[in-house]
Amino acid sequence: MPEPRIDDVAAAAGVHRSTVSRAFSKPEAVRPETREHVLKVAAELGYSMSPLAQALRRRVSNLVPLIVPDITNPFFAELAHTTAAAARRQGYQLILCLTDGDQSLTSKYLDSVHSMYSPFGIIAPSTPVDLESLRRDAFDNRVVVIDRVNSDYSVPTVTVDSAHGIDLAFEHLSSLGHTEIAYAPGIVGTNTAYDRRKAYQRAASMRDVKPQVLGSTHTADIGSEVVDDWLDSAQRPTAVIASNDAIAFAVIAEFSTRNIRVPEDVSVVGFDGLDLGAHFNPRLTSVKQPIEAMGEISIQLGEKLMNGETAEHIMLEPTLLVRSSTGEVTS
Amino acid sequence: MPEPRIDDVAAAAGVHRSTVSRAFSKPEAVRPETREHVLKVAAELGYSMSPLAQALRRRVSNLVPLIVPDITNPFFAELAHTTAAAARRQGYQLILCLTDGDQSLTSKYLDSVHSMYSPFGIIAPSTPVDLESLRRDAFDNRVVVIDRVNSDYSVPTVTVDSAHGIDLAFEHLSSLGHTEIAYAPGIVGTNTAYDRRKAYQRAASMRDVKPQVLGSTHTADIGSEVVDDWLDSAQRPTAVIASNDAIAFAVIAEFSTRNIRVPEDVSVVGFDGLDLGAHFNPRLTSVKQPIEAMGEISIQLGEKLMNGETAEHIMLEPTLLVRSSTGEVTS
DNA sequence: TCCTCAAATGCAACCGATCTCACAATCGAT
DNA sequence: ATCGATTGTGAGATCGGTTGCATTTGAGGA
Structure with a gap:
């Protein structure tokens, strides 16, 4: 039948x-x-x-796109996870769009879901979003961005307070006696990467720590770059703050490969606070982003947007997850 | 305008x-x-x-659901990644559906996308699929399953040859001199979990290794269960095969927490071959599933299905990725 | 009992395309 | 020149709902 x-x-x-x-x-x-x-x-x-027939006539569907560069990065995986849950709770069906770092795909996806009458879209960019094109492309600006936005305050955003996060890491390391604290930046380009690095510089100078940025050339193997720089360093840092957990993993793996022990020889703290870090070796100390809240709030901002409310800019506070990759300085 | x-x-x-x-x-x-x-x-x-209007009239859309239990598990993340790419290549838009282990959500999702005239769907189950309900629920059986299916050969499947994978691991460990080789099973329920465990038993007995299964109660913390059992073991295994990479991570983390070194004190090999394992500490030796092929082939099988062709059952061969979590036995 | 007005329901156009069928134009063959 | 077979285009119903407007229903008041 x-x-x-x-x-x-x-x-x-x-x-x-x-x-x-x-x-x-x-x-x-x-x-x-x-x-x-x-x-x-x-x-x-x-x-x-039939949701299709409904959407066609009403000119509004329940399909909400989440555009992420790389689902293989556990941060985006967790973000997708929580955002999908939040979306479902509100009766939306999340459409995961993977750009693989291809900028042009972003607007393509936006076009595509726009023509499906999505009520709004969520973008978690890897590189700065070209908002000009977003706006023109489609969607009447009904886009929420996870990450800060440079030029345009009419787009709602949800971000995490990088400066505070870095401060937490510094505080923790200081309390363990560290005074030589270096930084391992991630892929440049995003605002968060920029913010965190900036925050590191500021926090370092505030504490009379000489800023040392490790591995900035960004070839394929970030881990070995960082460790190379660490070894070359005149005054070897006793601790490294990584700009995100994935970098921290890579750095620790590389330290270990070269028989440098974490945290005995060097402490490492990540930034993301992924669940995965709890099963890393050593279990990763990390600045925890409130990923669940980020997903939830993105959806809320989207809904406000479709109700014609004006753009909000939400900033969330991170917390510190102390696990086993940091220890007292021994020298 | x-x-x-x-x-x-x-x-x-x-x-x-x-x-x-x-x-x-x-x-x-x-x-x-x-x-x-x-x-x-x-x-x-x-x-x-308008894709909506098209779908409504044609009664066929380009929305293909991929149903996975947990995107937070890097295996499924990689699978989603490759499947999405394959789907896009064929002009489909992948819809990622996250069940969070909730069986009932599977058929809900299936209903939902069915009413969007999806041409077919792909399921990567965590627990055995209730095919009866799938069939009845919707979709006229146009479903591809990643994983074996018990009762029903009319559903196309793509699987990886677990037995061969386990053999590869055994071979590798044997060549390193290991004779006490234990197994750390994952969450029971899936066919792959069952197959791998079965394969372990068979491979062990074929090689005159006493089968030892570690940590079978499956409380929250699998890692410590496994290590507890390992410590209690009369004849401590010199190597552990984990049923998947995530388990291997957890086990290694726990070994390390208790000051048992990998691979010096015990070798560990995973099963999945995730990219992430390359940045683990130590870099994880693992049986690599051809995840890219799995995504590609799922889409192909789906397309055959919608063309009315009969169900195929594709079995892919794994390979061994030798990294640093395994070493010669030292005693 | 009749009238009024609001609430509930029916009618029919519409969302944006596809597709069957009918019709017109073109062409080669007789 | 006539005719049947192609080929290309137009007409209009249809997919499965929504919605503004017209009509019916029913409760309350005179």
Whole structure:
């Protein structure tokens, strides 16, 4: 048997199409008894509305795109995870769009979902978003960006307070006696990468620590670059703050490969606070981003956007997750 | 300006709607000159077809669901990555559906995408799929399963040869002098978990190794269970094969926490061959699943399915990725 | 009992495309 | 020149709902 359509339900319930439609999508517009009857008949027939047809007529769908550069990066995986959950809770279906770092794909995806009448979209960029093109491309600006945005305050954003995060890391390391604290930057380009690095510089000078940035050329193997620089350093840092957990993993792996022990010889703290870090060796101390909140809030901002409210800029506070990759300085 | 519709293009080009439609979706049915003219006019207007309207009328969309239990598990992340790429290449838009281990969500998702006229769906289950319900639920059986299927050969599947994978691990460990080789199973339930464990038992007995399965109660912390069992073992295994990389990570982290060194005190080999393992400490030796091929082939099987071809069962061969978590036995 | 007005329902156009069928133009063959 | 077979285009129903407007229903008041 084919799927029942709205007319089948209408016939079976002895009412008109439009009444069935209202029974589902505008409950207050129909008499309670009628509504119940229609719903019962519909249930008996195993009827459910076609989201496609709805979207076509209403010009609004429940498909919300989340655009991320790389799902293979556990940070984005966790973000996708929490955002999908938040989306589902609100009745949206999250569409995960993977750009693989290809800028042009972003606007392509945006076009594509726009033509599916998405109510809004969420972008977690790897490189600065070209907002000019976003706006023009589509979507009437109904885009939420996870990360700061340079030039344009009309786009709502959710970010994490990098400066505070870095401060937490410094504080922790200082309390363990570290005074030579270096920084391992990630891929440049994003605002967060920039913010964190900046925050490192500031925090270092505030504490009379000589800023040392390790491995800035960014070839394929970040880990060995960082460790090379560390070894070459006149005054070897006793601690390294990585700009994110993935970098921290790579750095620790490389230290270990060269028989430099973490945290005995050098402490490492990450930035992300991924669950995965709890099963790393050693278990990774890290600045924890409130990823769950980020997902939740992105959806909320999106909904405000579609209600025509003005752009908000939410900044979330990170916390410190102390595990085993940091220890007292021994010298 | 509102988005142009097909009638706008038709008017501007001086032809009928249907001709425009054909110019796009059935090129051979329209005179070349007409076609070119229509396409040019459409381009000038910045016109593109509404996928929603298309899907509604054709009763086929380009939305392909990939249902996975947990994107936070890097295996599924890599799978999603490659499958999304393969899907895009064929003009599909992958919809990632996260079940979080909630069985009932699977059929919900299936219903949902079915009503969006998905041509087929892909399921990478964490627990055995209830095919009865899948079939009945929706989709006319147009589902590809990544993992074996027990009861039903009418569903196409793509699997990896677990037995061979385990053999590779054994071979490698044997060549390093290991004779006490234990196994750390993952979450039970999936066929792959079952297959791998079975394969371990068989491979062990074939090589006169006493099978030792570590940590089978499966509380929250698998790592410490495994290590507890390892410590309690009368004859401590010199090597552990983990049923997947995530388990291997957890086990190594726990070994290390208790000051047991990998690979000096015990070798560990994983199963998945994730890129992430290359940045683990120590870099993880692992049986590598051909994840890229799995994604690609799932899409292909799906396409065959929608063309009415009969179900195929593809089995892929794993390879061994030798890194640094295994070493010669020292006793 | 009749009238009024609001609430509930029916009617029919519409969202943006596809597709079957009918019709016109073109062509080769007789 | 006539005719049947192709080929290309137009007409209009259709996919499965939504929605503004018209109409019916029913409660309350005179």
